[in-house]
Amino acid sequence: MAAIAVDKTPKTSIGDPEQGSQAHNASPSPPFEAFHVPGQQDTVDFGLPWSACFPLGLKASKTLNLSESIGAIKNFAQSGNLSGLIKEHGGAILIRGLPIETPHDYSKVAHAFGFRPHVEQTRESGGATPITSAIYIAHELSRLKPQFLSNLLNKGVKYVYRYTTKPLVSNTGTSVRGAYGQEVRDEDDEATVRRKIEAEVRRHSNRFEWHDDGSLSVTHIVPGATVFFGNVTSAWGRSRHHGATRPTFRGDDGSYHPPPTYGDDTPINVEDLDLLLKLAEEGAVDVEWQKGDLVLLDNYAVMHSRKPWKGHRQVLAALWDDDGRIRDFPEGLELLKDSPRVPRTEFDENEGR
Known part of the structure; x- marks a missing residue:
């Protein structure tokens, strides 16, 4: 069974070049700071040669509106920090505190950077999304079987x-x-x-x-x-x-x-x-969804599932296709017909800037 890691979450703002190895020379500095996710694990236990928490938890360090959130995410992705942090932390980042209220809001954020999955409406109880490191699974199999x-x-x-x-x-x-x-x-x-x-x-x-x-x-x-x-x-x-x-x-x-x-x-x-x-199951970290949460997963490095829940629960997903573009698919649009706003089938680049 994977050991529960000591809280190795960085306490500094992500992207601050004066605050240690998490910075990766970011410019501009996105307004996100790290927080502890219950059940976080240590990548050392996956057989990796460095110690980092899995998953990394990030939250807005100040109140952002939707436009500011999209801009911050774009800057974060373009700085190169985001991809580096995903690799460093075993392939999973939970982003909390974004002002996402409708599928249309989520579509804008997803087009800024292809996040999956996002929770629009939380459940009454249950419904956690367990995520397990595929690196950990391979490491344990090499040891046990x-x-x-x-x-x-x-x-x-x-x-x-x-x-x-x-x-x-x-x-x-x-x-x-x-x-x-x-x-x-x-x-x-x-x-x-x-x-x-x-x-x-x-x-x-x-x-x-x-x-x-x-x-x-x-x-x-x-x-x-x-x-x-x-x-x-x-x-x-x-x-x-x-x-x-x-x-x-x-x-x-x-x-x-x-x-x-x-x-x-x-x-x-x-x-x-x-x-x-x-x-x-033993290596899983449960993501207990809060309204507006985003989870960015490297699908090669992280497995995910879901637990039973009570009440209404709606989780939205954005995926990269083979050509790297995010698209809205007819089946997804059909499922969202009763939602407050249906995502557009084509992204308005001007609105997304």
Whole structure:
């Protein structure tokens, strides 16, 4: 189990060149200062050669309006400090105290720098987002199960995801169109829809199968990585949670949840899979959301999940696509129809400056 780190959070304003190694020669100095996040861990425990807190917590050192917040974030990102701090602190930064009230506000901030995720409305109780260092997982596997880690590195991992025609909360989280229908238009006929979807699928995998009910299975075979980048834990967790660990792998929710295998189709030992889940849970730091919070994650270095909650909870996300641009996707816009303001489909550069 990862040790809870001593509070190594810097007490100075981020970007002050007179205040030690956190500064990285920032200019101009963004008005953020560090704060302690409960449960913070030490990157030394991940096998890294330096000591820093994971995640880093930053909050506004003074009251900012939305325009000032966007300007501060842009300056922060352009100074080079932000990317340096992300790497130094294991891939995760929690930013607190921004005046974000609506999806439209969040869209502006996200376009200033592609943050994910953000909470617009907090829950009545529960709903924490546990984040676990993938660097820590790889380090612990090398110590506890070196042969398992070697098998992952040499064989890779195989996942099979079955996307339904309609979104289901309990499956992989999206439908065929939600996952691969970014280029599909309402006027497209069925042949055109399939052609466009298959073009998107082939960006990631050439192994896919259409089913008679219109659902789509996609097989991913990926190499292992030192940071343990992959979905082994979530794939196995879904299979186990829904009682789908044996053929036909159909769970109690009616969806298919086949467990992951090695890339050569050989099965992964159940004890090893259970160890992965145990490490992910023990190494997690819970982000207890407050209204307006932003979390910046390096998706290669940090795993994230969510805990049960009561009440209404709405978390917004912004992702970089392959070309590095942030885009608004139709499925996301549909989900936000009842929100106070719907994000624009094209960013107004003049307003964002």
